[in-house]
Amino acid sequence: MTYQPAESGLALWRRVADAIESGIAGGKYQAGTRLPGELEIAEQFGVHRHTVRRALATLAERGLVRAERGSGTYVEAQRIAYPIRSRTRFSEIIGTSGREADGRLIDSSVEPAGADLAKKLGLKANAPVVRIDMLRQANRVPICVGTSWLPAERFPAADRIYKTTRSMTKTLAHFEVTDYRRAVTRVGAALVDAADCAALDLRPGSPILLVESVDHDLNGDPILTTRARFAAERIEFVIES
Amino acid sequence: MTYQPAESGLALWRRVADAIESGIAGGKYQAGTRLPGELEIAEQFGVHRHTVRRALATLAERGLVRAERGSGTYVEAQRIAYPIRSRTRFSEIIGTSGREADGRLIDSSVEPAGADLAKKLGLKANAPVVRIDMLRQANRVPICVGTSWLPAERFPAADRIYKTTRSMTKTLAHFEVTDYRRAVTRVGAALVDAADCAALDLRPGSPILLVESVDHDLNGDPILTTRARFAAERIEFVIES
């Protein structure tokens, strides 16, 4: 068990970290602004600069702040809470957070489904699917890039509908699918690649969240599967059981 | 819409990628083994090396393969599917996948809860909590490091129990909590820091999955909250709705 100062029962660096975190949560330090210098914070708490550095390091690891050598430590923007549940709609989620959702079609085509894709969508191998590559934004800030696939027989020219509606929900509604349910979601993480780096406006080496999902209509038939990359610094998934 | 060779309706590099992916899924290329060289694959499909490189790049982005300059391209180990549901138990999940789960206590103490922690656990500010830092492994491979907090009044010396049982489920059972439920899970991503880098046996700059969770007992009272960092290359979360 760790050494603990007798007076408080809490390691110094944890107290400093808690205080700074409270300052961010309470609005004392606004997103995007610069924190006081390490020496200044140290003086303020009456601790050594190393203690402040340890506190800042834990906050940086959790993505609350970002240190820039030679410049200072900055408060990161709060991540958008992105709930994953039976009813998961990008536009609804972003809209609820008080932001304006926007989708943009990057590319599309009709292709024969590979083995994996055919299985996910319950199709025969090489059955035609509509592929839609898209970029999704909240308040003009890119949130994710991804690819969706729909059965081409049931949803012919879905890509053209998406291009005008800029919303998957509206696109499906065009085909009389008024409601649908998320069946399964898989979440992993990786590093951004060069192409996504530009599309998502991220620095090279930034982490991204990989999401694979399958949606069913109300009869339980798969209608849509998506593979998306989210900017990890802007999003946090929330699963409520 | 993209240019497509008329004969097939599918871009060449996509066909190559699909074929290699099928080879991995079908066991033709086993995890950890080396794929044929780029030139060899190119000859096999009758395409240019650059076309193969594009196919491999997409597979690498999804974490299926990993290229090593001067050596070759290797099939990555399949990520462990880690379901997130009402009943989420590390040892059960790892055990079900045919692996041996193990937990190790790194550090612990009793501390006053900060504002955020007290709220999550439904305690008064500065109420004492037991903090347990731990490392969890599957087949001796580190999977995650994290910190759990429990109300100290209800679970006195929970850290000592954990140290011997090496399992949170067994620790809670010791306090007559035979069952508990995951209430909420938050998932983000970041880069590994120096300390976790060593603990998780990762290369610097590797992505990690950040997980914050709160568990309730069957009365709906919060009993446990955890903040963990998972090695993204070894784990994939699965949410079924």
Next chain:
DNA sequence: TTTTATTTGTCCGTATGTATC
């Protein structure tokens, strides 16, 4: 330890089909 061959990474270029204005 040094050399050599192999393999991936990066850059130059050319040609072609498609989409957009």
Next chain:
DNA sequence: GGATACATACGGACAAATAAA
């Protein structure tokens, strides 16, 4: 139709890292 931009595909050269002789 023309001009432009972009993605695909091929060709070649060399650098950098690795592995084996």
